[in-house]
Amino acid sequence: MSLTTSTARPTRTIDGLLLAGLFAVAGAVTRAIWFTPVELRQGLAQKIFYVHVPSAFIALYIAFGLLAVSSALYLWLRDPRLDRMAESAAEVGLVYMSVVLLTGPIWGKTVWGTWWTWDARLTLTLFLWFVVLGLLLLRQSIEERSMRARYSAVLGLLAAILVPFIHISVYLFRTLHPRPIVLKPSAPSLPGSMLTTLLISFAAFLLLFVGLMRVRYRYATERDELLAAEGME
Amino acid sequence: MALVEATALTRAFGNRRAVDRIDLTIAAGECLALFGPNGAGKTTLLRLLAGLLRPTAGQARVDGVALPGGASARAAVGLISHQTMLYPALTALENVEFAAQLHGVPNATSAARAALGRLAIADRADTPVRALSRGMQQRVTVARALVHSPRVLLLDEPFTGLDDAGSSTLADTLADLARDGAALLLVTHDVREGLALATHVAVMRRGSIALHEPRIASGEPDAFVRRYREIVSA
Amino acid sequence: MSADLITGPAVVATDTPTREERRLSPPSFVSAAWLIARKDMIVELRTRTALLAALALSLLSIVIFNFAWDPTAVAAIDLAPGLLWVIFTFSGLLGLHRAFGVEQADRAMDALLGAPIPRTAIYAGKAIGNLALVLLVQLVSIPAALVVYNLEIARVIIPLGGIALLAGIGLVAVGTLFGAMTTSTRASELLLPVLALPFFVPVVTAAAQATARLMGGRPVDETIGWLKLLAAYDIIFVVACAFAYTVVADE
Numbered sequence: 059m060s061l062t063t064s065t066a067r068p069t070r071t072i073d074g075l076l077l078a079g080l081f082a083v084a085g086a087v088t089r090a091i092w093f094t095p096v097e098l099r100q101g102l103a104q105k106i107f108y109v110h111v112p113s114a115f116i117a118l119y120i121a122f123g124l125l126a127v128s129s130a131l132y133l134w135l136r137d138p139r140l141d142r143m144a145e146s147a148a149e150v151g152l153v154y155m156s157v158v159l160l161t162g163p164i165w166g167k168t169v170w171g172t173w174w175t176w177d178a179r180l181t182l183t184l185f186l187w188f189v190v191l192g193l194l195l196l197r198q199s200i201e202e203r204s205m206r207a208r209y210s211a212v213l214g215l216l217a218a219i220l221v222p223f224i225h226i227s228v229y230l231f232r233t234l235h236p237r238p239i240v241l242k243p244s245a246p247s248l249p250g251s252m253l254t255t256l257l258i259s260f261a262a263f264l265l266l267f268v269g270l271m272r273v274r275y276r277y278a279t280e281r282d283e284l285l286a287a288e289g290m291e
Numbered sequence: 292m293a294l295v296e297a298t299a300l301t302r303a304f305g306n307r308r309a310v311d312r313i314d315l316t317i318a319a320g321e322c323l324a325l326f327g328p329n330g331a332g333k334t335t336l337l338r339l340l341a342g343l344l345r346p347t348a349g350q351a352r353v354d355g356v357a358l359p360g361g362a363s364a365r366a367a368v369g370l371i372s373h374q375t376m377l378y379p380a381l382t383a384l385e386n387v388e389f390a391a392q393l394h395g396v397p398n399a400t401s402a403a404r405a406a407l408g409r410l411a412i413a414d415r416a417d418t419p420v421r422a423l424s425r426g427m428q429q430r431v432t433v434a435r436a437l438v439h440s441p442r443v444l445l446l447d448e449p450f451t452g453l454d455d456a457g458s459s460t461l462a463d464t465l466a467d468l469a470r471d472g473a474a475l476l477l478v479t480h481d482v483r484e485g486l487a488l489a490t491h492v493a494v495m496r497r498g499s500i501a502l503h504e505p506r507i508a509s510g511e512p513d514a515f516v517r518r519y520r521e522i523v524s525a
Numbered sequence: 526m527s528a529d530l531i532t533g534p535a536v537v538a539t540d541t542p543t544r545e546e547r548r549l550s551p552p553s554f555v556s557a558a559w560l561i562a563r564k565d566m567i568v569e570l571r572t573r574t575a576l577l578a579a580l581a582l583s584l585l586s587i588v589i590f591n592f593a594w595d596p597t598a599v600a601a602i603d604l605a606p607g608l609l610w611v612i613f614t615f616s617g618l619l620g621l622h623r624a625f626g627v628e629q630a631d632r633a634m635d636a637l638l639g640a641p642i643p644r645t646a647i648y649a650g651k652a653i654g655n656l657a658l659v660l661l662v663q664l665v666s667i668p669a670a671l672v673v674y675n676l677e678i679a680r681v682i683i684p685l686g687g688i689a690l691l692a693g694i695g696l697v698a699v700g701t702l703f704g705a706m707t708t709s710t711r712a713s714e715l716l717l718p719v720l721a722l723p724f725f726v727p728v729v730t731a732a733a734q735a736t737a738r739l740m741g742g743r744p745v746d747e748t749i750g751w752l753k754l755l756a757a758y759d760i761i762f763v764v765a766c767a768f769a770y771t772v773v774a775d776e
Contacts, residue, residue: 188723205776220724288306363551368639374631
């Protein structure tokens with residue numbers, strides 16, 4: 059289950075890990091909807107929480123963290139594998155961020171009546187969504203591999219530096235313009251079964267993330283090998 | 292003493308090797324004429340030796356200093372490429388003066404004037420470059436490359452756009468510089484001009500040097516062209 | 526004129542000088558940066574493309590928003606700060622795109638990269654040139670905005686200039702780098718704003734909030750917090766982008 063380079067033959071079989079991840083997520087969502095008690099005040103809509111929270115955690119800390127670290131390491135080591143890792147983390151991360159940005163407002167609107175509330179984590183996700191989109195657009199506009207990797211790594215590193223500034227700006231903004239704190243998912247007073255569902259859900263989304271990363275990374279490796287074979291003649 | 296030295300110099304773009312393990316040396320006073328078809332990697336080689344590209348493998352040294360190196364490694368190099376590298380809105384004098392200042396030439400303005408005079412274009416010193424003809428712009432480009440008295444000259448099709456008088460002036464200037472101890476690498480499609488100035492001749496093909504010999508061995512231009520055609524179509 | 530041999534003083538010494546004997550002393554970081562900045566400013570003053578475009582966008586936006594605004598619903602003093610700095614950002618972007626375009630046309634960039642100057646000096650020179658452009662546009666736009674929206678000028682104009690300087694440095698630090706990165710790519714006109722705008726958010730937020738407090742006559746320490754954020758942003762991103770430029774320029 060390691061992310062090493064594959065042989066040059068194209069993968070025809072569906073990746074087992076990805077399949078497992080998909081089933082796991084399906085299972086977790088099923089448990090969340092039918093086998094977890096309904097929350098008292100928020101009702102059925104609260105169940106979005108089981109999708110929103112794991113996605114947010116994975117998008118911000120794991121995907122973006124991977125992107126930032128592999129960008130920094132690439133600038134130091136110039137290993138193409140790090141660039142492929144950054145590329146994969148950016149794309150898969152963008153997907154997870156999109157899930158966060160869709161589920162957040164839906165949850166907010168159905169439960170509290172407001173689409174958007176400049177919540178710290180949601181706002182940061184929004185900014186990173188734009189930054190990662192920009193990074194992918196930049197990558198798409200550069201043909202030459204080493205230039206693309208260099209530029210992408212620079213942008214990734216700068217994005218990591220930007221994060222604390224966004225945080226502080228939102229924090230200062232909120233203390234001066236108090237908003238209802240609606241999306242507060244980390245309430246420690248979650249009853250047992252809900253906590254269990256959350257943890258299961260988290261594990262499922264993480265499994266899916268790893269599966270998606272594996273497939274995406276493998277695609278990147280095969281694509282590069284194919285281009286190498288073409289370029290050699 | 293070798294002023295220009297390439298050792299197993301390689302530059303890849305993605306997985307395509309534009310320059311593939313090239314070894315060459317050019318000593319002071321030598322002029323290497325480099326011929327080759329389009330896409331052979333001649334421009335890439337020049338850019339590597341000018342410190343504009345970082346080698347994928349191997350090393351390029353100019354005046355004993357490895358390139359790209361720090362700022363001082365590039366001090367001895369003068370580059371003429373396909374584009375003029377000029378600012379159209381500035382005058383000829385301002386362009387050359389700017390180059391002189393960037394290289395730390397003392398009395399940059401008078402050095403710039405002298406360089407323009409050398410290329411017989413001193414009377415257009417105060418004309419904006421965009422108002423000059425292509426041939427005149429080429430002369431300004433050459434003046435810009437020479438103003439800091441480079442010991443190494445990398446020339447990519449420097450005769451492009453020049454009329455007979457201009458070509459003649461340039462050829463004489465280059466000969467003077469070689470006589471004064473500079474090392475020249477001249478990439479050109481003009482066989483006659485190239486052979487006239489060369490002390491050594493090379494042919495580049497698909498990233499490698501296919502031929503490298505003293506000028507004497509190359510013979511007359513027509514004979515050389517025949518051999519060249521054989522080499523590149525092999 | 527025929528090609529006579531040189532009769533005047535030789536530009537190249539007749540015997541090969543050693544490295545120590547050579548008269549050339551390449552310019553320092555500061556001199557090199559200033560040479561490049563000065564050259565950019567001269568070129569811009571002669572062509573005026575970026576300056577006029579940015580100025581036109583800025584002034585037109587100020588006027589257009591005046592027509593889009595209902596003074597009975599929103600007081601000028603509530604509208605103007607945000608407006609001022611949003612316009613500043615977009616007119617700045619317009620100017621930034623041009624900066625590296627100057628070098629692209631005839632590959633003058635190669636001459637800069639081939640010169641014996643540190644790569645960071647190129648970044649610094651370009652950034653200073655861009656800052657001059659941005660500040661020049663603000664020099665006209667800020668008074669224009671104050672006039673159009675009937676705001677009190679005297680008390681705020683100097684502090685606003687200070688905010689403009691801090692915000693300008695932040696804008697230019699990031700914008701110069703991204704300008705260099707996008708100028709050689711496809712769809713560069715669109716890519717520069719897409720990349721840069723998320724990075725400009727802390728700058729615009731801090732500048733607008735500080736301006737709002739300033740105009741509202743609030744106590745100074747409320748403004749100071751935002752200014753400190755701006756200053757921290759400036760320092761960190763100038764250093765980070767200067768370093769990043771050496772990576773970007775290193776082909």
